[in-house]
Amino acid sequence: MTATPATTTYKIVTSDGSAGTFNAGSYEAPSVAETSSAFAIAGVTATVGTGDDEETLIFSAASTSNALTATGFDAGSYTAPTLTGLTMPTTSEVSIMTGITAISFSGSKVNDFKVLGVSYNQATVSSASFSGSAADNMKITGVAYDKASVSSASFTGSSATITPTLTSTTKDVSVS
Numbered sequence: 170m171t172a173t174p175a176t177t178t179y180k181i182v183t184s185d186g187s188a189g190t191f192n193a194g195s196y197e198a199p200s201v202a203e204t205s206s207a208f209a210i211a212g213v214t215a216t217v218g219t220g221d222d223e224e225t226l227i228f229s230a231a232s233t234s235n236a237l238t239a240t241g242f243d244a245g246s247y248t249a250p251t252l253t254g255l256t257m258p259t260t261s262e263v264s265i266m267t268g269i270t271a272i273s274f275s276g277s278k279v280n281d282f283k284v285l286g287v288s289y290n291q292a293t294v295s296s297a298s299f300s301g302s303a304a305d306n307m308k309i310t311g312v313a314y315d316k317a318s319v320s321s322a323s324f325t326g327s328s329a330t331i332t333p334t335l336t337s338t339t340k341d342v343s344v345s
Contacts, residue, residue, distance in 0.1 A: 171275075175268040186258040188344045194250035202241035207233045255344055269331050282307040 210231050218225040282304050 171273045172269050173271040174266040175270045176264040177267050178262050178264050180260045181263055182258050182340060183261050184259040185340060185342050186256040186344075189255035190253045192251045194248040195246070196248075197246045199245040200243045201239050202243075203237045203239050205235040205237050208236045210234050258342060265335060266333055268333070269329075272329070279304040280306055283310065285311050 210233065212231050214229055214231050216227050216229070217223070218227050
C-alpha cells in the first residue's frame with residue numbers, strides 16, 4: 170500500500186542565539202602628593218609710627234604662610250567600555266504532513282494456490298465484485314462445499330480521512 174502525503178512547510182528555531190554583553194570599563198581619578206613648608210608672604214614690612222614715633226619708620230618682619238609643594242602626580246587610569254553584540258536565532262524549514270492526497274495498493278498474483286480440508290455452505294449473493302490479481306492454476310483439493318451461484322458482485326470501499334495533530338511548543342527568547 171502506498172500513501173501520498175499532503176505537506177506544509179514550517180520554519181522552526183534551531184538555535185536561540187545569545188544575548189549581547191556590556192562591560193562598563195573603569196575610571197580612576199588623578200591624584201597629587203604634596204608637602205607644605207613656611208615662607209614669607211611679603212619679606213619686610215615698613216609702617217610709620219604714631220604718637221612719639223610719628224616721624225619714625227618702623228620695619229618689621231613679614232608674616233609667613235605655608236606653601237604647598239607637589240611631590241608626585243598619578244594621572245589615574247581609564248579602561249574603555251566594551252560591547253559584544255548579540256547573535257540572532259537561527260531557523261530551518263521542515264515539512265509537516267497535513268493529510269493524504271492518494272492511497273494505492275498493488276497486490277501480488279498467486280499461482281497454484283491450494284486450500285485443503287475446508288468446508289463451507291453455499292451463500293447467496295446478489296452482486297459482488299473484486300479488484301485484485303488473478304490466480305492462475307489454483308487448485309483446491311479435499312474440499313466439500315455447496316456451489317454458490319452468484320450472477321454478479323461488487324464492492325465499493327469508502328475513502329479514509331486522516332487528520333494529523335500538530336503538537337508545537339513556543340520558546341521565549343529574552344535579550345537584556
